[in-house]
Amino acid sequence: MTDRWTRAEERYRQNAERRYRRDDLDWSEADDYEDDTTVIPRYEDEHYDEEHFDDEHYEGEEYDEHPLAPEPPRRSATQRVDRAQRVDRGRRATRSQSRSSGSRSPRPKRSRMASRKAAERKRRRRNLFVIAGVFAVLFVGAVGFAGWKFIGKLNGPADFSGPQGPLVVIQIKSGDTSTQIAQTMADKGVVASSGAFYEAAVRNTNMNSVQPGYYAIPSHSKGAEAVNALFTKDARVGNVVISEGRQLHDSSDVTTGARKDGIYRKIAEASCVGTGTAAKCVTYEQLDQAGATADPAVLGVPAWALERVKSVPDRSRQLEGLIAGGTWDFDPSASALDILKQLVSASAMSYEATGLVQSGAANGLSPYDTLIAASLVEREALPQDMSKVARVIVNRLAAQQPLQFDSTVNYTLDKTEVATTDSDRARKTPWNTYAMAGLPATPISAPSLDAMRAMENPAPGPWLYFVTIDKQGTTLFTENYQEHLRNIEKARQSGILDSGR
Incomplete structure (x- = not known):
């Protein structure tokens, strides 16, 4: 029994020696040996290729870089010791090689994700530097601009300091603000800078009452000046008031001999820039010559009147009626021809705004004939009777009956009055409606817009005759000639038809 147990123990010892052989380990020289309870160092492949690295598939030795990776199979104690020995020998060989070559081993390559994060951090730092630089430039610019404005406020805008120069004509348009007026002044050389005028303008409450038009202002003026x-009083220039019914040329009253200024005279007086002997004006004669000799198209005559105006028998009267009654502004520094063109063009627009071009549907007349007839209405009737007088004209033209208006007789006379003489009415002229049928060759005055509207839309009625019977302007209308004669007798009795000749 004892021998059997002795032999069994011997066999067990022999088996154990074969199982745990350490022939490959020199125990006496293993100075750096660590038992199997120490942490086995993490293995890193020095020949790791980042390009072939897969974030989700990796070797078991690198499982601790990926926490979610499955745990590698456990090794036995002998396997762990063998692996530690191999790693240790590899490290000693590497260190020995590094010491002999004098170079350090290459560092393992980083993962693609780590490279991207590093690049992103670098890009963010670069963007922060760029943004900081932009803000710095803006800050410096803002500080510089504020400083420039501050210095400008201290010095004030540029302004003239010397004596004033010659008068300059400037235009203020409807709706212009103080800023726009200031810029006009600077552009024309009136002030040294728009700021000089503007600063003075905002302190002057009268600027709210400035009217559109033309003004003569001394050049090289200070802003306040x-x-x-x-x-x-004399600043406003080129402003003319033309009363309704006024003719182009001067005429005189038979009774008093007083001159009645024509439109050309009114324009000439309004064209003066300056006072006294220094005044510069366009003359009556210059306007008369330009109106008589220039081509109608150059003078601004509208297309609906152009052919008729070209055939006017007396060229000095070709613009009659084409300058409307009212208040007008024109550039007094312009030539006589340009002044007339400006006024004729503006008047045509005013006439057309009443519906003149389309008026033929109501009165059967062309636009130019409507203008002629409106000038007769202006001279023959008060505003309350204009539409009736317009109907008399339309009815008589339709009946081919002479109009027989005294205003057409007076038109060519140097001396005028309400009543006319038999000899005056007998004179044949292109305007005397006693001596001919139809309308005069041209308008005989500047019609008002009321007269234009009345002629464009005459009141309905059968009237063929009318006469003013007193100095208060009472006018009677009839279609019966005998009744008309009785009305004329009433006018004689009132003295309105008395002649001064």
Whole structure:
């Protein structure tokens, strides 16, 4: 029994020696040996290729870089010791090689994700530097601009300091603000800068009452002087008031001999820039010559009147009626021809706004004939009777009956009055409606817009005759000639038909 147990123990010892042989380990020289309870160092492949690395598939030795990777199979104690020995020998060989070559081993390549994060951090730092640089430039610019404005406020806008120069004509348009007026002043050389005028203008409450038009202001003025000059008595120039019924040329009254200024005279007086002997004006004669010799198209005659105006028998009267009654502004520094063109063009627009071009549907007349007839209405009737007088004209033209208006007789006379003489009515002219049928060759005055509207839309009625019977302007209308004669007798009795000749 004892021998059997002795032999069994011997066999067990022999088996154990074969199982745990350590022939490959020199225990006496393993100075750096660590038992199997120490942490086995993490293995890193020095020949790792980042390009072939897969974030989700990796070797078991690198499982601790991926926490979610499955745990590698456990090794036995002998396997762990063998692996540790191999790693240790590899490290000693590497260190020995590094010491002999004098170079350090290459560092393992980083993963693609780590490279992307590093690049992103670098890009963010670069963007922060760029943004900081932009803000720095803006800040410096803002500080510089604020400083420039501050210095400008201290010095004030440029302004003239010397004596004033010659008068300059400037235009203020409807709706212009103080800023726009200031810029006009600077552009024309009235002030040294728009700021000089503007600063003075905002302190002057009269600027709210400035009217559109033309003004003569001394050049090289200080801002405050230019503002004050706008409100002087003689500053407004090129402003003319043409009363309704006025003719182009001067005429005189038979009884008093007083001159009645024509439209050309009114324009000439309004064209003066300056006072006294220094005044510069366009003359009556210059306007008369330009109106008589220039081509109608150059003078601004509208297309609906152009052919008729070209055939006017007396060229000096070709613009009659084409300058409307009212208040007009024109550039007094322009030539006589340009002044007339400006006024004729503006008047045509005013006439057309009443519906003149389309008026033929109501009165059966062309636009130019409507203008002629409106000038007769203007001279023959008060505003309350205009539409009736317009109907008399339309009815008589339709009946081919002479109009027989005294206003057409007076048109070519140097001396005029309400009543006319038999000899005056007998004179044959292109305007005398006693001596011919139809309308005069041209308008005989500047019609008002009321007269234009009346002629464009005459009141309905059968009237063929009318006469004013007193100095208060009472006018009687009839279609019966005998009744008309009785009305004329009433006018004689009132003295309105008395002649001064």
